[in-house]
Amino acid sequence: MSDGRKTCCFKSCDDVGLLEERIEVKTVLQDKHSKLLSTFLIGWHANGEAEFHTECWEKVLALYKSRKTKNTLCMHKEEKLLVKIAANAPEKFDSVSSIIKEAKKAASWIKKSKHCIAFTGAGISTAAGIGDFRGKSGKWTEEDQNHVLSKTSTDVCSTSDSIEDEPPCKKSKLEPDRAESPGEIDDDEVCVPYEKLRPTYTHEALHKLMIDGHLKFIISQNGDGLHGLSGVQNKHISELHGNVFMETCEKCEHKYTRNYYVMDDVASQYYEEIEDLGKSSLRKPKHAKKCELCGLNHRTGRKCEQKGCESYLKDTIINFHDNLDIDVLSNAEDEAEISDVILCLGTTLKVYPAADLVMSKINKDKLVICNRQETELDTEMPQTLRHKASTSDKLCRVYGDCDFLMKEIMQNIYLEHDLKVWDDQRSNRMKVYDAKRY
Structure with a gap:
């Protein structure tokens, strides 16, 4: 979770207090913008990032779409391009008090569940040093930004111009969308060799919950091997998109x-x-x-x-256009079918067929969803239910970092002393992780 020491970047904002619940975005500033910054309506940071109150971000989007009229704020066409880029991947953060409230509800579900499973995506590994895909600095986000920059800035001045791309089409049952396919990552983009990655708090918390019987299975879209490094056994996880530390024989199919x-x-x-x-x-x-x-x-x-x-x-990595492993997918489907609580952590739920495992459980299972970006469920959920998500008896929706939510959940499941002992053992666990890598 961010430290919250930020103020709204919308220059017309009347609230000069520090932000807690907020929208964070990132655009691409170029040299030509340096002379225009004073005329812009947004106080962009040097790295292209900006933070807003939710209502201020909505005002920014309205100004992006509006045409110049008398006695109203007018957004420079160059800033409209910056907003268009930023609007492709806004990240939302709930207030700390809101997350604490949702964590209590999620913890109570976990403790009462008979078959709780986790469904994890790239967002749980960002704290380990690996990039995500659709975040404000994600791989696919940067590709989209480069695509927008290839057009002239005058292209964004029409009021009919759409800010968001169309949602990705659903693929055939065994063909994943590019969005969170781990086979697309290479060491140059991640900037950290896979062997140097270590489990985050979320990885470790899920393993502890599994050891103590609260969590029965993990369905992962990640290929970084961090669940296994944390101690999760192969029989308790379906790595839908493979694992960069696992190889299999073409003939006898023996796994290594x-x-x-x-x-x-x-x-x-x-x-x-x-x-x-x-x-x-x-x-x-x-x-x-x-x-x-x-x-x-x-x-x-x-x-x-x-x-x-x-x-x-x-x-074993599933690249774009590859088919998912039938046995791996089948195990995931079986576990999802008998689940009663699903922890959806760090995923946009836009990668199919993986996301079907969760989307098919709407109104059946209790869903705990933590992600900084909107998910497919948020898009498809009726507006009335979206506003009532915090009081829903089936949905716990948190916008924020997975590690922060999981720390709050663990505090509501374990006694303070027991949790402290486990926390203090992290340095010893790190030595174990180090010994398991080259």
Whole structure:
């Protein structure tokens, strides 16, 4: 959770107090904007970020859409472009008091549940140093920003211009959308090698809840291996989009969990360059094989160690256009079917078919949803229910960071002394995690 020491960046805001409940956005400032900043209606930070009261952000969006009239605020066309970029991925943060209230409700559900499961996305790993996808600084957000910048600023001045892109189309049952596909991440974008990533508070809390019987299963869309590193056993998790530390035999399907990143990015880059440029500056590895679905390489270069096999091993990551593993998806579907509480943490619920596991449980299970961006459920939920979410007996909706919510939930499940003992043991757990990596 942010420390809250921020004020509203809308220059016409009358409230000079510190923000708690707020909207945070990020745009792309260029050199040409430096001379215009004093004329802008928003006090953009140097990195392009800005924070607002919810009502002030709504006023900004209204000004973005409005045309110049007498005696009214007018937004410069260059600032309209900045707002358009920022509006693609706004992040919302509830007040601390609101989150504390929702955490109490969520904790009571967890303690009373018979089969509570977790459904996790990229948002639970941002605190570990890995980037997300649709946040204000996410990978797909930055791609969308570059797309907008490729157009002229005059394109955004029409009142009919839409701020938001159309929602992604649902894919076939076994084909994931690009949004949170872990196979799309590489070390250059993450900036932290996968071997150096360590479980966040949320990862550890979910593992403890599982050990103590409060949580039965985890369905994850992440490929970073942090759930497994925290101690969650393979039989208690379905990693829908694979795991960068796991490889499997092409022939006998024996699985190997490694302490190092198993993917051969060079071989995949070779095929990418052939596809994009018609040639590659790289020499094709002898073991490389182009996947007919994603067009990349899944072979890791190692061979199966089972007696008499010696077939090539392949990574388990699901790239764009790849099919999900039938057995992994089937296990997830079975667990979702018998669940009565689902903790949806750090996910936009826009990646199908994974999101179907949650969306099909609306009005059936109790749903705890924590994400800084709007989710598919928020979009589809009737407006009347959205305003009553905090009092709903089926929905606990929190806008904010997963670690903050989980800390509050844990305080409502465990005794203070017991929780402190567990918290104090984190340094020892870190040593265990270090020993499990290269």
